[in-house]
Amino acid sequence: MITLKVNGQDHQVDADPDTPLLYVLRNDLELNAAKFGCGLGQCGSCTVIVDGKAVQSCVTPLVLLAGKQVTTLEGLGTLAAPAPIQRAFIEEQAAQCGYCIAGMMMRAQALLMRNPKPTDAQIRAELEPNLCRCGTHMRILRAVHRAARLMDTADAASDRSVR
Structure with missing residues (x-):
């Protein structure tokens, strides 16, 4: 075991x-x-x-x-309460066939945990190992930036509620 x-x-x-x-x-x-x-x-x-x-x-x-x-x-989240990365991918309609998207979201989440405000170049470098044949790369890039903003907003709200 x-x-x-x-x-x-x-x-x-x-x-x-x-x-x-x-x-x-x-x-x-x-x-x-x-x-x-x-x-x-x-x-x-x-x-x-x-x-x-x-x-x-x-x-x-x-x-x-x-x-x-x-x-x-x-x-990361649920259907009723998606995590920021999940919400961002939904809002940006970043998935087409959906096969690669879970892996893309997880790699993006790991990046955002290390670097909450990545550049386009940093996102592209991080996601490079993940293949997508559907061609939603620009939507995926937008989704990662949106997730960063959502996480920043959530963190700011959390900081205000602690005070």
Whole structure:
């Protein structure tokens, strides 16, 4: 048995330590936002956040995750209360087929956690490992900037309520 901390909850998983995280997320935990794309860590559709860093779950074995926090798209927000990154992607209509979008959002979320006001160049560099064939790149770029503004507004509101 392996204990994984996913979206703030501990999960006991009966899997080989070399099993890729993606398989456990989808098959055992029924968290299906991360997609199987290439299985080689080359497309980014399986991207999740591990301890604040974007990682490709299709090539990340469970053995490397002991004591680490894994966050999937399902852990960011809900349908009723989407996280700023989710809301921004919806408002900018950044998804077309939707296959790559969860990975794009997770990689963008990791960037915004490190850098709350990224430039276009920084966003493009961060999202480069994730492939999208639909051509919504400009909408995705706008969505990341919108999410940054939404997060800044939320932080400012939070600061005011503490005083």
